[in-house]
Amino acid sequence: INAEYMGGGELSVTVDELIRHSVSKMAHLHFVSNQSAQARLLQMGELPSSIMVIGSPDLDIMTSPQLPTLAATKAHYEIPFDTYNLLMYHSITTEMATQQQQASAVISAVLADTTPYVVIYPNNDAGSQLILNELARLLGGRFRVFPSVRFESFLVLLRNAQCIVGNSSAGIHEAPFYGTPTINIGSRQQGRSCAASIIHVPPDTDLILAALHSVPTLPRTRSQDYGDGQSGRRFVEALSTTTIWETSPQKMFQDLK
Numbered sequence: 299i300n301a302e303y304m305g306g307g308e309l310s311v312t313v314d315e316l317i318r319h320s321v322s323k324m325a326h327l328h329f330v331s332n333q334s335a336q337a338r339l340l341q342m343g344e345l346p347s348s349i350m351v352i353g354s355p356d357l358d359i360m361t362s363p364q365l366p367t368l369a370a371t372k373a374h375y376e377i378p379f380d381t382y383n384l385l386m387y388h389s390i391t392t393e394m395a396t397q398q399q400q401a402s403a404v405i406s407a408v409l410a411d412t413t414p415y416v417v418i419y420p421n422n423d424a425g426s427q428l429i430l431n432e433l434a435r436l437l438g439g440r441f442r443v444f445p446s447v448r449f450e451s452f453l454v455l456l457r458n459a460q461c462i463v464g465n466s467s468a469g470i471h472e473a474p475f476y477g478t479p480t481i482n483i484g485s486r487q488q489g490r491s492c493a494a495s496i497i498h499v500p501p502d503t504d505l506i507l508a509a510l511h512s513v514p515t516l517p518r519t520r521s522q523d524y525g526d527g528q529s530g531r532r533f534v535e536a537l538s539t540t541t542i543w544e545t546s547p548q549k550m551f552q553d554l555k
Contacts, residue, residue, distance in 0.1 A: 300326040300547055304355065304533075307335025309489040310467070312423070313391050326545050329533060331524045334491065343551040347541075352532035353525020357475055360453055361527035371454045377442050379414035383510075384456060386418050387464035389425030390486050397425045400501035401432040404483055407506035408463070414440040415463075416455055418447055461513045463506075469496065474521035481509045493521035 303325035308318060322328065322339060330336050331354040339349050359365075371377070387404050389397055408415060417436060420426045436443060447455070453472065456462060461479040462469045465487060469480035474493035484501045492498070494517050499505045536542055 300545055302327040302329065304329040306330055307338040307349075309338075310486070312486065326547065326549060327542065329529075329536070331529075332491070340552070341554065343553070345550060345552050348545065350532070350536050352536070353527070353529035354471060355529045355533075356472060357525045357527040358530045359450065360457075360472060360475055362450075365450050365454055368454055368458050371451045374451065375416075375442065375444065375447065377416060377455075379416075379440070379442075381460055382414045382416050382455075383411075383513075384418070384459045384462040385415050385464055386420070386462065386466035386468060387429055387483070388420040388466060388486065389423045389429055390465070390484065391424050393485070394425050398428045398432075400484060401429045403501045403503045404464070404506060405432040405435050406503040407510065409435065410503070410507050411510050412440075413460065413510070415442070416459070417441055417443040418452070419443075419445045461510075461516070463510070471524050474523065475525075475527075477518035477520040479513050479516040479518065481506065481513070491521075491523040493523060494519055495521065 301324060303321055306318065306322035306325065306328045307330050309315065310318065319342065322342060322344070326348060328339055328344060328349045329352050330339065330349060331351070333351060336349050336351055340346065385408060387401060393400070415436070417433060419433070420429045433443060456468065456473060456478055457476045459478055461481055462473050463481045463483070465483050467487060469482050470487050470490045473480045474495050477495060480496040482496055482498050483506060497509045497512065497516070499509045
C-alpha cells in the first residue's frame with residue numbers, strides 16, 4: 299500500500315520536526331506547499347517524481363465565499379472592538395527551561411500596549427500551563443480571551459486584525475496570504491518563509507513593544523509563499539493522472555548530484 303503525505307518538507311522548531319520528517323520518509327508520494335518544502339524532501343533522498351507542489355490546503359478555505367462576515371463573527375464571540383490585534387502564543391517544547399520567562403515577556407509587552415486584543419489559548423503541548431498562567435494577567439475591557447475559536451471565524455478575525463502577535467504558524471502561513479502583519483516572537487517558526495509583512499523579534503518586552511508600535515508602517519502586501527488557494531484543484535488533478543497510481547511501493551533513495 300502506498301502512503302501519501304501532505305505537508306512534508308516544512309520546518310518547525312519543536313518536536314514536530316522529528317515526526318514530520320519521519321513520516322515523510324515513510325511516504326511514497328508528497329503533496330507540498332512550496333518549492334522550499336520540495337527542496338528539503340529532495341535533500342532527504344525522495345524521488346523528484348514523487349513530489350508535487352500544490353500549495354497549502356488551508357489557503358483554499360481562506361478564499362471561500364462562505365466564510366462568515368466580520369459582523370457576524372464579532373456578534374457570536376461578543377467582541378466589541380472596532381480595531382484589535384490577535385494574540386496566539388504557544389509553548390516551545392525544546393525550550394522549557396525558559397518558557398515562563400519568555401511568556402512573561404510577551405504578556406508584559408501586550409499589557410504595555412494600548413490596543414485591544416483578541417486572545418486565543420495555546421495548544422496543549424507540554425508547557426502550555428505556564429502560558430495560561432501568564433494569560434491570566436490579561437484582565438480588563440480591552441482583552442477578549444478564548445480557549446478556542448472556530449477556524450472559519452478565526453480566519454475572518456485574522457483578515458481584519460491590525461496584526462497577529464505571538465509564535466503561531468498562522469502568522470507565517472495564513473496571515474501573509476491576507477496581508478495581515480505579523481509580530482513573530484522567538485524561535486518557534488525559525489527558518490520558515492519570511493514575507494515582507496512579518497517582523498521577527500526575540501522574546502524581549504521592549505523589543506516586542508517597539509515592533510507593535512511599528513505595525514502601522516508595515517505593508518499589507520499579500521504573499522503567496524504557501525500557495526494561491528487552489529491546492530484542492532491541483533490535488534484532484536494529480537489523483538486523476540495514471541502515473542500517480544503506478545508509483546512503486548518499493549521506495550528508492552535518490553542521491554543528490
